[in-house]
Amino acid sequence: MFLAVQATVPDTGEWNWIKGLIITGACLLCLLIIPRTIRYPDVGRKTPLPFPLLFNNPSIASFMAAMSAGHLIGIGTVLGLSNLGII
Structure with a gap:
């Protein structure tokens, strides 16, 4: 059964720097948005991030x-972009 599932997975190509930039950008976007939407973002120890006003000084x-x-x-x-052939 594992071989049947493995045969249906499309090839996503090799890793390159564009894929890394996409994941880094998504992480930074989430770091800007999510600490502002959490109900109690300041509970616990703080992370030593630069620009505390930009990142809302989130907890760990x-x-x-x-x-x-x-x-x-x-x-x-x-x-998704790999399956569409854009990357």
């Missing part, structure tokens, strides 16, 4: 949530 938990969401959105974008 909200930083990790933003990075997780950024990776999910970035990987979905890379896979």
